[in-house]
Each structure stands twice: as structure tokens, then as C-alpha cells.
Amino acid sequence: MLNQKQAVLLESPAKSNEPAPPPPVKIHEPDTKTVGRVTVDKPIMTTREVDVYYGDKQAINNVSIDISYNEVLSMIGPSGCGKSTFLRCLNRMNDTIESAHVTGKIELEGHDIYDKKTDVVTLRARVGMVFQKPNPFPKSVYENAAYGPRIHGLARNQSELDEIVENSLHRAGLWDEVKDRLSQPGTGLSGGQQQRLCIARCIAVNPDVILMDEPCSALDPIATAKIEELIDELRRNYSIVIVTHSMQQAARVSQRTAYFHLGDLIEVGETSTIFTNPQVKLTEDYLTGRFG
Amino acid sequence: MMKTAAKIQASLKKRYAAERRFRSYGLVSVAIGLAALLLLFISIIANGYTAFQQTYLKLDVQFDEAIIDPKGTRDPQTLARADYGKLIKKTMRERFPDVKNRRDKRKLYKLVSPGAVFSIQGMVRKDPRLIGTTQTVWVPADDDVDMLIKGYINRDDPESARRLKDKEIAWIDAFAATGSMEKRFNKTFFTAGDSREPELAGIWGAVVGSFYTLLVTLVLSFPVGVAAAVYLQEFAPRNRWTDLIEVNINNLAAVPSIVFGLLGLSVFLNFMALPRSAPLVGGLVLSLMTLPTVIIASRASLQSVPPSIREGALGMGASQMQMVAHHVLPLAMPGMLTGTIIGMSRALGESAPLLMIGMVAFIVNAPEGPLDPSTVLPVQIYLWADTPERAFVERTSAATLVLLGFLVVMNGAAVWLRTRFEQRW
Missing domain, CATH: 1.10.3720.10 (MetI-like)
Known part of the structure; x- marks a missing residue:
């Protein structure tokens, strides 16, 4: 049985070009050393003073940042800077690592996702994730896309399920390529197709936020271009947080960029501003390729 | 001072030799393992393959009504309890009329496996019309006969050291001479349970x-x-x-x-x-x-x-x-x-x-x-x-x-x- 709070969480706002009015959120001005404005006017997710520890080692140090509706937020930084760790906090994937320990507050539309009453299953249905290495299930293309709707009971009958599957494959730009081989294994597709299948699988449950952890790092440039196009397309309906190693990619796909360094969130700002006029020396050094 | 390439050259021979040695150790170990396995299989197969065949004797059994069903009721109870051993003994006596001595007779009867009784009993119970007729029946021979035929009992041994005496061997040879004895596939071995009689024992x-x-x-x-x-x-x-x-x-x-x-x-x-x-x-x-x-x-x-x-x-x-x-x-x-x-x-x-x-x-x-x-x-x-x-x-x-x-x-x-x-x- 769902309790009331979970029932509220389940009810996702209608997807449209117009962002739904967010529930009243008490804006809590974060205590942070980050340069640039970390808050947005209408956040879908807010994180405040988040620390992450792996055992005794601190991986994320006092990070506060908002995620807006219908935007792509890119997180960049050198290897080991904690951007993936932070991303994985947003849908509590760090729960699977036993030594990981998260403090601070992360809210999805005003509800604390680390609250005891929040069900992690519901949370992950609303905050989907695409991983670095394409990881389609070793099942058919159809089963991959149908998996989420199936476990969450989103389709009442077969034809509804078919519709959801077709729809999500369409939106992932994969339908024309796979419509004749829906019953073939998803692992038999090319790398780029596999990654788009993973995106289709993710949007089949109609999440609010999609987290992408270096989704193109295992792909060739053409497949990468397709995914980037897709990300831009998906922004109309979803909020997207993308971790990337490629600064060009961040510049191409995102509206806002956050620069991480050794567990600290150094600088946040409009992507155009960050890339042309970084405020912090560290950011500038990274962007100009002095280290990385 | 030697050049690096020359140094490497000098050490190469030793390196390759070590590699060859190591590979040969592996080969020897594999060979030993395989040889042990082969030895095991050869010894088991060599010992065991003969068990898949069994010697059978051909008997012309007269299904005498006087012995099986003297009252002629064909009652299944009577048919089940009848003394079929007598039939076989009679058949054997008729086949070797020269045997008069009681001890010799007993030896003669023992050439046939005790299991023969059950196969004859089974035949009659299945088809009582056989009573009164004479049928050619192949019955398993006793394990000693089987062993002699398979060569596990040496005829050249002194008589006292043999399980089969000269007389018995003579009878067996007489069976063989008339084509009344042959080795057949040992079905019993696969269809029967355990038995004290080897020729009736199965797995x-x-x-x-x-x-x-x-x-x-x-x-x-x-x-x-x-x-x-x-x-x-x-x-x-x-x-x-x-x-x-x-x-x-x-x-x-x-x-x-x-x-x-x-x-x-x-x-x-x-x-x-x-x-x-x-x-x-x-x-x-x-x-x-x-x-x-x-x-x-x-x-x-x-x-x-x-x-x-x-x-x-x-x-x-x-x-x-x-x-x-x-x-x-x-x-x-x-x-x-x-x-x-x-x-x-x-x-x-x-x-x-x-x-x-x-x-x-x-x-x-x-x-x-x-x-x-x-x-x-x-x-x-x-x-x-x-x-x-x-x-x-x-x-x-x-x-x-x-x-x-x-x-x-x-x-x-x-x-x-x-x-x-x-x-x-």
C-alpha cells in the first residue's frame, strides 16, 4: 500500500511544452562557496549542502544546485571530481554501494528523496537514468522498452503496452531502425542504437528527470551526434542532467553548466557564459585544456 | 660495454630454453593424466566387456501335463506352483541318457541356470496351451559354463583345481558340438535386479x-x-x-x-x-x-x-x-x-x-x-x-x-x- 506522500510523488505533472507550475517550494538560499547562481526560479529538483562519503573518504563536499524544468544541465570536470557520484545521488543509485553515505537535502518537487517515507522505486521511476556503457537487457528490443511500463503497471492491456513501446522508440528516434526486429535481442543492435534503446527504455515510464552518465563515451561521432540531437529533442518534455567528459558536448547540448573539481562544485552558470567568460581560474584552466 | 641489443641476444637463448622447458613440463603432466585415465578405461573395459554377453543352452523341453497340471484344471494357482525344475531335469536326462550316477546327474542339472525354471514357468503362465507340446527353449547356462566358454576357466589346469570337472566339460562340449549353445546379448544384465546367481544378476x-x-x-x-x-x-x-x-x-x-x-x-x-x-x-x-x-x-x-x-x-x-x-x-x-x-x-x-x-x-x-x-x-x-x-x-x-x-x-x-x-x- 502506498501512503499519502508516495501517492503524491507518483502523480507526475502533465508533460507539455509549458512547464507545469511547481508546488510552492520554500527557497532555501544555500550556504555555498560556488561561484555563479546555483538556484533557478522554478526548480524541479533542488540539492542543498550535499556531502557524499565512501566510507571515510569524502567524495562530494557541500554541493548545492537546482535543476530547472525543461533544461539540460551538464556537469563537467576532470576524472574523479565527483560528478558521477553526485549524479547518482539524484536517484539514489548510491544506495546500492554499501559504504556510500549521503547527507544534506535533495528534493524532487518539494519532497525529500532521502526521506524514510520516500519509496526508492517510485523515485527511480520519476528520475530515470542512462548509463555510460549501453546496457540493454539481454532480451528483445520490445521487452527492453516494455520492461518499465510492465513492472510499474502502466499499461492495462497489450495494445496499450504496444503503444507505449512504439511511442518511446519513436521519441528515442529508434523506431524506424528497429520496427522490423522488435523481437530480436537488444544486445544485437549497434552501440549507438543500444544507447538509444536505453533512452527509450527510460522514457517509456515517462520520468520527470533523466540522468545521463557520459552517455556517448562509448560511441562513435555519428552515433554521438544522433544522441545529442535526441537530448535536445527530449528537453521539450524532460529535465536532463548529463555528465560528460567532452566540453564540446556540454557546449552543444546544455543550457547550464556546472564545473566540478575534487568534490567541490566550483562554478555554475549559463553554458554560454561559462564557456566564454568563466569567473574562476580553475574553470578557465580546465576549459582551455590546461589540465583535464 | 656491450650494446643493449647484444646483451639481449646473449640472454635470448636461455630465455627460450626456459620457455621450452616449462612447456614440456606441462605436456608431461597432461600425458601422465591421460595415461592414467586410459589405463583405467582399458582395464575396466577389458574386464567388463564380456559381461554384455551370456551363454545360453538350447533345450527341447517337453511340457509334460502329468508334471505341470496332472488334474488338467489349468488353474493359474496350480500352474504357478508346478515343479518346472522336473521338466528341465527330465530334458537333461533324455539328452544325456548315459548319465546314471546320482551325483553325476546332479552335476548335469547344474549346467542349466536356476533361472531357467522361471523362464519356463513364465512361458506356461503366459500361454497354457503349451502344455502337452515340446518346445525349443533357450535358457541361460550356469555361470561356470559361461566362464568356461569365455575362457576364464582354463581347461589345461589339473582337474582338481578346476571348478568344472572333465565330465562336465565333456557335456558342455557336446552341447557346443550340436549347435545347442551360443553366446547372446545379456539382456538380463540390464533388466534384472541383484541375484546370488551371476547369470541372473542385473543392474x-x-x-x-x-x-x-x-x-x-x-x-x-x-x-x-x-x-x-x-x-x-x-x-x-x-x-x-x-x-x-x-x-x-x-x-x-x-x-x-x-x-x-x-x-x-x-x-x-x-x-x-x-x-x-x-x-x-x-x-x-x-x-x-x-x-x-x-x-x-x-x-x-x-x-x-x-x-x-x-x-x-x-x-x-x-x-x-x-x-x-x-x-x-x-x-x-x-x-x-x-x-x-x-x-x-x-x-x-x-x-x-x-x-x-x-x-x-x-x-x-x-x-x-x-x-x-x-x-x-x-x-x-x-x-x-x-x-x-x-x-x-x-x-x-x-x-x-x-x-x-x-x-x-x-x-x-x-x-x-x-x-x-x-x-x-
Whole structure:
């Protein structure tokens, strides 16, 4: 049985070009050393003073940042800077690592996702994730896309399920390529197709936020271009947080960029501003390729 | 000072020599292993292949109504109880009319297996119209005759050292001379249970006993083993208790099997009062022995499922249980089955623990269920290896061949499963 709070969480706002009015959120001005404005006017997710520890080692140090509706937020930084760790906090994937320990507050539309009453299953249905290495299930293309709707009971009958599957494959730009081989294994597709299948699988449950952890790092440039196009397309309906190693990619796909360094969130700002006029020396050094 | 290239040149020869040496050590080890295996197979086959044939005698039996059914009622009870031995004795007497002496007659009768009586009885009960006619019947010869024909009794030995005396050999030769004796495929060996008479003994009872025992073992150890492995691998927290359990499972896998037999004797038989010699108890004991193997193999198989699949499922909002049931378990299943089959083939070859729970009894009939007393193949081999008759030597080897055949098939199935369903990510 769902309790009331979970029932509220389940009810996702209608997807449209117009962002739904967010529930009243008490804006809590974060205590942070980050340069640039970390808050947005209408956040879908807010994180405040988040620390992450792996055992005794601190991986994320006092990070506060908002995620807006219908935007792509890119997180960049050198290897080991904690951007993936932070991303994985947003849908509590760090729960699977036993030594990981998260403090601070992360809210999805005003509800604390680390609250005891929040069900992690519901949370992950609303905050989907695409991983670095394409990881389609070793099942058919159809089963991959149908998996989420199936476990969450989103389709009442077969034809509804078919519709959801077709729809999500369409939106992932994969339908024309796979419509004749829906019953073939998803692992038999090319790398780029596999990654788009993973995106289709993710949007089949109609999440609010999609987290992408270096989704193109295992792909060739053409497949990468397709995914980037897709990300831009998906922004109309979803909020997207993308971790990337490629600064060009961040510049191409995102509206806002956050620069991480050794567990600290150094600088946040409009992507155009960050890339042309970084405020912090560290950011500038990274962007100009002095280290990385 | 030498140039680097020259230094390398100088050391190359030594390096290659070491490599060659190392490779030859490996080859020698493999060769020794193969030679041992070959020796084993050759000795078993050489000893055992003759058991697949059995000497039969042709008798013209007169189904005398006066002996079988003097009143002529054809009552099944009467037909079942009639003295068919008399028919065979009469036939033998008529065949060798010169034999007058009582002792010689008894020896003459003994050329035919006691089992001949049952085959003639069976014929009559099946078709009572045979009474009053004379039929040509092939009946199994006694094991001594069989041994002589197969060359295991040496005619050149002095008479006193032979089990068959000159007279008996003469009668046998007379049978052979008239074409009334031949070696046929030994069907009895595959269809009969145990017997005191080698020519009537077969492995069927032991095979059925092994089947029921393994069935009980499989039904118990597979679900329990898989459930334990899934819990320990996927759900259990990592702490001192689970570490302790893990160490103990590994220890359990190394416990000598006879100890499980002792445990079965005291718990299943003495405390729970389950039936002695039953495949049920055998299966329980072997499950205890197989469980650690199944658990260890299943855990290894679960562990080999890549984390990306788990993350994919969890990232979709699948619960832990759904992730395991929908993704991890199907991918780990071939490995689990392989481990189970290997555990099963170990259980099939096991005899020590079964001796402790009384499966070593002499049992003629094949069991009809897991509660009937029975024996199993390896114990049957052990029993036969212990008998003095020469004819049981070849049967021991033949039964070993059958057991090895089952083991090869099972291990082959495990290898097939592993390659057929091997997943590449």
C-alpha cells in the first residue's frame, strides 16, 4: 500500500511544452562557496549542502544546485571530481554501494528523496537514468522498452503496452531502425542504437528527470551526434542532467553548466557564459585544456 | 660495454630454453593424466566387456501335463506352483541318457541356470496351451559354463583345481558340438535386479534406486541451494554473520562424505525413524552433501552477472526482488544448472554415506518408489566386487562401465549447457 506522500510523488505533472507550475517550494538560499547562481526560479529538483562519503573518504563536499524544468544541465570536470557520484545521488543509485553515505537535502518537487517515507522505486521511476556503457537487457528490443511500463503497471492491456513501446522508440528516434526486429535481442543492435534503446527504455515510464552518465563515451561521432540531437529533442518534455567528459558536448547540448573539481562544485552558470567568460581560474584552466 | 641489443641476444637463448622447458613440463603432466585415465578405461573395459554377453543352452523341453497340471484344471494357482525344475531335469536326462550316477546327474542339472525354471514357468503362465507340446527353449547356462566358454576357466589346469570337472566339460562340449549353445546379448544384465546367481544378476534394481535417490537429491538440493545462494549473494548484508555462514558452507563442501552418512544414520533413521535402505533417506543424505556444491556454484554464477544489468534494472525503478527475478536469475541459471549437474554426478558416484544408512542390503526387486528398500549403482558395484564368483568380476566391471557412462552423459550435459547458454556482454 502506498501512503499519502508516495501517492503524491507518483502523480507526475502533465508533460507539455509549458512547464507545469511547481508546488510552492520554500527557497532555501544555500550556504555555498560556488561561484555563479546555483538556484533557478522554478526548480524541479533542488540539492542543498550535499556531502557524499565512501566510507571515510569524502567524495562530494557541500554541493548545492537546482535543476530547472525543461533544461539540460551538464556537469563537467576532470576524472574523479565527483560528478558521477553526485549524479547518482539524484536517484539514489548510491544506495546500492554499501559504504556510500549521503547527507544534506535533495528534493524532487518539494519532497525529500532521502526521506524514510520516500519509496526508492517510485523515485527511480520519476528520475530515470542512462548509463555510460549501453546496457540493454539481454532480451528483445520490445521487452527492453516494455520492461518499465510492465513492472510499474502502466499499461492495462497489450495494445496499450504496444503503444507505449512504439511511442518511446519513436521519441528515442529508434523506431524506424528497429520496427522490423522488435523481437530480436537488444544486445544485437549497434552501440549507438543500444544507447538509444536505453533512452527509450527510460522514457517509456515517462520520468520527470533523466540522468545521463557520459552517455556517448562509448560511441562513435555519428552515433554521438544522433544522441545529442535526441537530448535536445527530449528537453521539450524532460529535465536532463548529463555528465560528460567532452566540453564540446556540454557546449552543444546544455543550457547550464556546472564545473566540478575534487568534490567541490566550483562554478555554475549559463553554458554560454561559462564557456566564454568563466569567473574562476580553475574553470578557465580546465576549459582551455590546461589540465583535464 | 656491450650494446643493449647484444646483451639481449646473449640472454635470448636461455630465455627460450626456459620457455621450452616449462612447456614440456606441462605436456608431461597432461600425458601422465591421460595415461592414467586410459589405463583405467582399458582395464575396466577389458574386464567388463564380456559381461554384455551370456551363454545360453538350447533345450527341447517337453511340457509334460502329468508334471505341470496332472488334474488338467489349468488353474493359474496350480500352474504357478508346478515343479518346472522336473521338466528341465527330465530334458537333461533324455539328452544325456548315459548319465546314471546320482551325483553325476546332479552335476548335469547344474549346467542349466536356476533361472531357467522361471523362464519356463513364465512361458506356461503366459500361454497354457503349451502344455502337452515340446518346445525349443533357450535358457541361460550356469555361470561356470559361461566362464568356461569365455575362457576364464582354463581347461589345461589339473582337474582338481578346476571348478568344472572333465565330465562336465565333456557335456558342455557336446552341447557346443550340436549347435545347442551360443553366446547372446545379456539382456538380463540390464533388466534384472541383484541375484546370488551371476547369470541372473542385473543392474536394473540399482539403476532405479539411483534414479529415485538422485531425484530426491535434486528436488531438495536445487531449490534450497539456489534460494540460499540468491539470498546470500543478492540480499544478505555483509557482516560477521554472513561471513561465518560463508566460511561454514565452504567447510561443509570439504567434509568427508562418510560423515554425512553417520549424520543420516543418527538423525534420519534413529531419530526421525525413516525407513532403512530407502532412496528417500539416501537422497536426504546426498542432498546434505550436494548442497554446498550447489550453493557455491550458484553464487559464482550470480556473481558473474555484470553489474551493468543490475544497475539498468534498478535505474528503471525495479525493486531488488524484480531485478533478481527478471534479470539476474535468468542469466545465472545456466551456470547454476551446470553446478547442480556436477553436484548430482558426484552424488551418483557416492557410496560411502549410503552404506551407513543401509542401502548396502541385498535387494532383488527394483524399488517402486522412494520408500522401498533399494541399492544404488556404486553400492551394487561394491557388493559385487565382494563376491567370490568369477562371473561377478566381469559384472563388476560392466556395472562400473554403465556408471561411468551415466557420469560422462551428465558431465557432457553440463559442458553443453555451459557453452550453449554462455552469455557474452
